Amino acid sequence: MYALRQWSVRHARGLERLYAGLERVLVGLRPLFARIGYERLEPPVAAMERGAKGLLFDCRMCGQCILSDTGMSCPMNCPKSLRNGPCGGVRPNGHCEVKPEMRCVWVAAWEGAQRMNGGTTILDLQPPVDHRLWGRSSWLRVAREKGVPGRPPAHG
Amino acid sequence: MVERRDLDLLHDPGAPLPSLPGHSSRGRLERVLRDGKFAVTAELNPPDSADPEEVYERALVLSEVCDAINATDASGANTHMSSVGISSLLTRAGYAVVMQISCRDRNRIAIQGDVLGAAAMGVANILCLTGDGVQAGDQPAAKPVFDLDSISLLETIRTMRDESRFLSGRKITRPPQVFLGAAANPFAPPYEYRALHMGKKISAGAQFIQTQYCFDLPLFERFMDRVRALGLHEKCFILAGVGPLASARAARWMRSNVPGIHIPDAVIGRLEGANNQKAEGKRLCIELIQQIREIKGVAGVHVMAYRQEELVSEIITQSGIMEARQARERTSAAPRLSRYRPSETNR
Numbered sequence A: 001m002y003a004l005r006q007w008s009v010r011h012a013r014g015l016e017r018l019y020a021g022l023e024r025v026l027v028g029l030r031p032l033f034a035r036i037g038y039e040r041l042e043p044p045v046a047a048m049e050r051g052a053k054g055l056l057f058d059c060r061m062c063g064q065c066i067l068s069d070t071g072m073s074c075p076m077n078c079p080k081s082l083r084n085g086p087c088g089g090v091r092p093n094g095h096c097e098v099k100p101e102m103r104c105v106w107v108a109a110w111e112g113a114q115r116m117n118g119g120t121t122i123l124d125l126q127p128p129v130d131h132r133l134w135g136r137s138s139w140l141r142v143a144r145e146k147g148v149p150g151r152p153p154a155h156g
Numbered sequence B: 001m002v003e004r005r006d007l008d009l010l011h012d013p014g015a016p017l018p019s020l021p022g023h024s025s026r027g028r029l030e031r032v033l034r035d036g037k038f039a040v041t042a043e044l045n046p047p048d049s050a051d052p053e054e055v056y057e058r059a060l061v062l063s064e065v066c067d068a069i070n071a072t073d074a075s076g077a078n079t080h081m082s083s084v085g086i087s088s089l090l091t092r093a094g095y096a097v098v099m100q101i102s103c104r105d106r107n108r109i110a111i112q113g114d115v116l117g118a119a120a121m122g123v124a125n126i127l128c129l130t131g132d133g134v135q136a137g138d139q140p141a142a143k144p145v146f147d148l149d150s151i152s153l154l155e156t157i158r159t160m161r162d163e164s165r166f167l168s169g170r171k172i173t174r175p176p177q178v179f180l181g182a183a184a185n186p187f188a189p190p191y192e193y194r195a196l197h198m199g200k201k202i203s204a205g206a207q208f209i210q211t212q213y214c215f216d217l218p219l220f221e222r223f224m225d226r227v228r229a230l231g232l233h234e235k236c237f238i239l240a241g242v243g244p245l246a247s248a249r250a251a252r253w254m255r256s257n258v259p260g261i262h263i264p265d266a267v268i269g270r271l272e273g274a275n276n277q278k279a280e281g282k283r284l285c286i287e288l289i290q291q292i293r294e295i296k297g298v299a300g301v302h303v304m305a306y307r308q309e310e311l312v313s314e315i316i317t318q319s320g321i322m323e324a325r326q327a328r329e330r331t332s333a334a335p336r337l338s339r340y341r342p343s344e345t346n347r
């Protein structure tokens, strides 16, 4: 929801802390998840994630969440799906070139990042989207891959 | 087109300049910039036609006063002759080209193929762009692709060039030797982030930057202050975007219809108050070039004269850039790259 999504950016700091806690829990549950099986867990966990993040961030379930690096403003709401920063078309009032009624997600991201402790990761280079992951749970990916050597760092 | 045939005879279109240590490309633009000369690039308005002469006519006018010609990739999301097509015509005739690639219309498979094709044709410079949204152009019903963004595109081409592999990891037998560029828009929010964002492009592989049209000098100066504070002007060559405004009406139209263009009211007011608005627009552009040239960290200008190519050469000549450069060239021990010797105007 648009209004809630703006709220989330204003509360990026709190959400950052909340997520750090969630991530610890997810990684802690790794043995349990492994026993149940990630593929079996995928549908219910993805549904939960979609519900929660959909409400707070208008999450699109790209399956490779980088909210922690984008000031809690979901980059997949950018009509150009830019994951590395704003385009050059941002309007003088900070609204989007493509959707004039919407605030540019990167104007919001920049604001949110400044409220966060780890906000400088907005400068990290993000790889292109892996389009095979749409609809899958980022949380489970974090549980499975976070801190595992040889795996790319996963975010939630 | 007698002139072009003459040029054709003088050029060996297939022969790039000899490679130099530390250079990514064998192109003229990179040499001029690394030589510390104030560089000039200019945008060619792409034809809505299949006639190659239309490209050559425009290129001839521009080539006299610039180090490389930008072949745009459906800018403003309007359909025109493609940047690949224009680049192919221009390199065939021996011109130096900056081939623009926008992420709006092609996915990573198509783009990586185009990069190899372009390098094979002799394109020495590639400018990586996100691209204007499809809503801005003549085909608003088109599917926007945006599979990559300008930054992941930069990184992709840099990997192709420096590590000889595609994004997939598959090997490339002969890597594309290209000088990599990106755009920057200091005139759009979030203003405080813009220099950092340019830095991000540099870390992704940008070696030169062409900025959006500059009409607001104080804003540009603030941006450059930040750029210098971050030391970015030492890591890449920054070419400031400039161009003549045809009239106050045209300026207003651009401001409200072309994404990312910021024109202060004072500039429009100055045009409105002039007897001859077109001449005033040109004068304003020349003044801006002269002022921009004094800003520390600016390595050149990128001239975009929408439907006014004939003005570009007058603007460059009257701005005095060339004289300053020739004076320096005469005393320079570096290889002579006088723009007036056609065999070296190229690439």
Ligand code: SF4
Pocket (backbone or CB within 6 Å): A077, A078, A079, A080, A081, A082, A085, A086, A087, A088, A089, A090, A091, A095, A096, A097, A098, A099, A103, A104, A105, A106, A107
């Ligand atoms: S203005 Fe912002 S939200 Fe809109 S397309 Fe550009 S970066 Fe995306």
